Amino acid sequence: MDTQILQISYSLNDIEQAVKRFWEAVQPYSLFAFSGEMGAGKTTFIHKLCDYLHVQDAVSSPTFALINEYHFMDAHGSDKIIYHLDWYRLRDSEDAFNAGMEDCIEQAIAGTAFCFIEWPEKAKELLVRPYLWINIKTKDISEREMTVNLMELGIGN
Ligand SMILES: Nc1ncnc2c1ncn2[C@@H]1O[C@H](COP(=O)(O)OP(=O)(O)O)[C@@H](O)[C@H]1O
Numbered sequence: 001m002d003t004q005i006l007q008i009s010y011s012l013n014d015i016e017q018a019v020k021r022f023w024e025a026v027q028p029y030s031l032f033a034f035s036g037e038m039g040a041g042k043t044t045f046i047h048k049l050c051d052y053l054h055v056q057d058a059v060s061s062p063t064f065a066l067i068n069e070y071h072f073m074d075a076h077g078s079d080k081i082i083y084h085l086d087w088y089r090l091r092d093s094e095d096a097f098n099a100g101m102e103d104c105i106e107q108a109i110a111g112t113a114f115c116f117i118e119w120p121e122k123a124k125e126l127l128v129r130p131y132l133w134i135n136i137k138t139k140d141i142s143e144r145e146m147t148v149n150l151m152e153l154g155i156g157n
């Protein structure tokens, strides 16, 4: 079953507020699929989310690296890992598997890391429920609409 847990519109002026609402709504999940066209704002939102979480590393686009690893300290002072994955240049699940994406997803399932995935539709077979399916749509030049769906435990991806 899929349940919509959040729908918000935001501009770059109020994106910090959107990030805060998002982060409160998505607890306690760790696997995040960010869908949306090129330029919709997936990378921008993930970077703002990393700022909000006080990520210590330089947050850059994973366009070349495919897998970027960041670290932040949670409220209890423990080190948390974020894997920022960009599947744009992958063809399919086999490509994703060969690039080592499954290891990141396994850590998210185990609750030892967060996975933020751009272009998740390229290798949807790798996703394991429960995960969050986030869609970002361009409403106009500065306004975006985000919907967050919880893909609950069940059969299939
Ligand atoms: N409300 C908004 N949220 C996110 N990005 C926005 C917004 N308004 C304008 N933008 C712009 O849209 C572009 C989104 O690019 P990017 O985040 O790289 O998209 P994607 O990763 O989805 O391809 C950026 O140039 C950003 O400044």
Ligand SMILES: [Mg+2]
Residues within 6 Å of the ligand: 042, 043, 044, 118
């Ligand atoms: Mg991007």
